[in-house]
Amino acid sequence: MKVEEIPDPAVYRLSFYLRQLEAFRHLNRNTISSKQLGEALGYTDAQVRKDLAYFGQFGHPGIGYRVEELIARLKKILGTDKDCHALLVGVGNLGRALLTYKGFPRKGFHLVAAFDSDPGKIGRRYGELEIQAMSEIVRAVGTLRIRMAIVAVPPESAQDAVNQLVKAGIRGILNFAAVSLTVPEDVFVQSVDLALQLEQLSFRMSLGTIQNSLAAPM
Amino acid sequence: MKVEEIPDPAVYRLSFYLRQLEAFRHLNRNTISSKQLGEALGYTDAQVRKDLAYFGQFGHPGIGYRVEELIARLKKILGTDKDCHALLVGVGNLGRALLTYKGFPRKGFHLVAAFDSDPGKIGRRYGELEIQAMSEIVRAVGTLRIRMAIVAVPPESAQDAVNQLVKAGIRGILNFAAVSLTVPEDVFVQSVDLALQLEQLSFRMSLGTIQNSLAAPM
DNA sequence: GGATGTGAATGCATTCACAGCA
DNA sequence: TGCTGTGAATGCATTCACATCC
Numbered sequence: 001m002k003v004e005e006i007p008d009p010a011v012y013r014l015s016f017y018l019r020q021l022e023a024f025r026h027l028n029r030n031t032i033s034s035k036q037l038g039e040a041l042g043y044t045d046a047q048v049r050k051d052l053a054y055f056g057q058f059g060h061p062g063i064g065y066r067v068e069e070l071i072a073r074l075k076k077i078l079g080t081d082k083d084c085h086a087l088l089v090g091v092g093n094l095g096r097a098l099l100t101y102k103g104f105p106r107k108g109f110h111l112v113a114a115f116d117s118d119p120g121k122i123g124r125r126y127g128e129l130e131i132q133a134m135s136e137i138v139r140a141v142g143t144l145r146i147r148m149a150i151v152a153v154p155p156e157s158a159q160d161a162v163n164q165l166v167k168a169g170i171r172g173i174l175n176f177a178a179v180s181l182t183v184p185e186d187v188f189v190q191s192v193d194l195a196l197q198l199e200q201l202s203f204r205m206s207l208g209t210i211q212n213s214l215a216a217p218m
Numbered sequence: 219m220k221v222e223e224i225p226d227p228a229v230y231r232l233s234f235y236l237r238q239l240e241a242f243r244h245l246n247r248n249t250i251s252s253k254q255l256g257e258a259l260g261y262t263d264a265q266v267r268k269d270l271a272y273f274g275q276f277g278h279p280g281i282g283y284r285v286e287e288l289i290a291r292l293k294k295i296l297g298t299d300k301d302c303h304a305l306l307v308g309v310g311n312l313g314r315a316l317l318t319y320k321g322f323p324r325k326g327f328h329l330v331a332a333f334d335s336d337p338g339k340i341g342r343r344y345g346e347l348e349i350q351a352m353s354e355i356v357r358a359v360g361t362l363r364i365r366m367a368i369v370a371v372p373p374e375s376a377q378d379a380v381n382q383l384v385k386a387g388i389r390g391i392l393n394f395a396a397v398s399l400t401v402p403e404d405v406f407v408q409s410v411d412l413a414l415q416l417e418q419l420s421f422r423m424s425l426g427t428i429q430n431s432l433a434a435p436m
Numbered sequence: 437g438g439a440t441g442t443g444a445a446t447g448c449a450t451t452c453a454c455a456g457c458a
Numbered sequence: 459t460g461c462t463g464t465g466a467a468t469g470c471a472t473t474c475a476c477a478t479c480c
Binding site for chain 1: 220229230232234236237238241259260289295296297299302304311312314315316318319320321322324325327334365366370389390391392396397398408410411412413414416417418419420421423424425434
C-alpha cells in the first residue's frame with residue numbers, strides 16, 4: 001500500500017481513533033473491537049477495520065485490537081510518538097491562549113518561541129516565552145531546529161507572516177487566519193477558521209427552515 | 219433539489235466561497251467566474267458551479283457571478299444574513315480569547331453571556347460580560363433567546379456542560395473539548411480539536427518518511 | 437466568445453460479505 | 459464463536475462535456 005493512495009478522510013479519522021483509544025485506556029480497557037471503537041465515534045465497524053488496514057495489520061482475530069499496542073502504533077504513524085517543537089507567530093488574544101493550551105503538550109507539541117510584529121509587544125513575557133521580533137524567526141528556526149509553526153495573526157498580515165516562515169525553512173503551518181494562503185508545494189498548511197465553524201453550525205441548525213429560502217427570490 | 223441530498227463537502231466549501239468572495243469584494247471586483255473563484259481556493263471550475271447549483275441559479279451566462287449578489291445569497295443560505303447570539307461555557311485561556319475574537323462579530327455572531335463552574339471566576343468581568351454560574355444557563359437561554367453555545371471547558375467536564383446546555387434548550391454547539399460528545403439527534407455539534415489539527419499536520423509533514431514505519435515492526 | 441447549469445461518465449470512499457485465524 | 463483483513467459491490471462526489479444563454 002502506497003501512502004499516496006490512502007484516502008484523506010481515513011487519515012483524519014486516524015486521529016479520532018487515537019483520541020478514543022486513549023479514552024478507553026483511561027477506563028482500563030485492554031482490548032477493543034472495531035465495532036466498539038466505531039460506535040464510540042459514529043463509524044461502522046468495517047470503516048474502522050479498513051482505515052486501520054491501510055496502515056498495517058494491528059488486530060488480533062477473535063480478540064480485537066489491543067488498546068495499548070494500537071495507541072503506540074497510531075502515534076508512530078501520525079508522528080506524535082516523539083516530542084515536537086513549534087513556534088508561534090501572532091501573540092494576540094488567540095495566540096496567548098494557544099501558548100498555554102494544555103492540549104498541545106499533552107500530544108507532545110511544545111511552543112518554544114513566539115513572535116509578533118507589534119514593537120510594543122516585543123520583549124514582553126507570556127508564561128515561559130519572551131516575544132521576539134519577526135526578524136528573529138530565521139535565527140530561531142535554525143538554532144532550535146523548528147519545522148512547524150502556528151499562525152495567529154490578523155487575516156491581512158497572514159500571507160506576509162507565512163512568507164517569512166517559509167523563507168526561514170518552516171515546513172508545516174497551522175493557520176488560524178481566515179484567508180486562503182499560498183505556499184510552495186513542499187510546505188503543508190492546515191487551516192482552522194473559527195468563525196467558519198460557527199457558520200457551518202448555523203447552516204446545519206437551519207436545515208429545516210432553509211427549504212423555502214432556496215427557492216425564494218430573496 | 220432536497221436539502222438532505224446536498225453533499226456535506228459542498229456545504230463546507232460554501233463557507234470558503236463566501237470568504238473568498240468577500241476578499242474579492244474588498245478588491246472591488248464586481249463579477250467573478252467559477253474558474254477564478256475555484257483557482258483562488260484550489261477547486262476546479264466545475265466543482266464551483268455544481269456546488270452553487272445545489273442551492274439555486276446564481277450565475278449569469280457569459281458574465282459569471284455578481285460578487286455582491288452571490289455574497290448576499292450565500293449568507294442567507296448559511297444563515298449569517300442576520301446577527302445571532304451565542305453563549306460561552308468555560309472561561310479559561312481559550313474561552314477568554316474567544317470572547318474577544320474579532321472573527322465572530324465580523325460574521326454576525328455575538329457572545330452575549332459567559333458561564334464557568336469555577337466559583338472563583340463567577341462575578342468577574344471579561345470585556346463586556348460578567349461570568350455567571352452554570353446554574354444560570356437555563357434562565358439566560360430563556361430570556362436572551364439563545365440557540366447556540368460554544369464549549370471551551372476541559373475534556374473531563376465537556377459532556378456534563380453539554381448536557382446542561384441541551385437541557386436548557388440549546389440547539390447547536392461549537393465544541394473545543396477533545397472528546398466525542400453524545401447529544402440528542404435534534405442538537406448539532408461542530409467540534410474543533412486544536413491539537414488534532416497539529417497532529418494531522420505532523421502526519422502530512424512526515425509523508426515521505428512514513429513509508430518505512432508502515433512496514434517496520436515498531 | 438465567454439460563461440453557466442447539468443446529465444452522463446468517471447473515480448473514490450464506504451459498506452458488504454466472507455475466508456481465515458485465535 | 460468472535461473477530462480481523464480484504465476483494466467485490468455499492469453508493470457518493472467530482473469531473474467531463476455540451477446545450478444554452480448573454
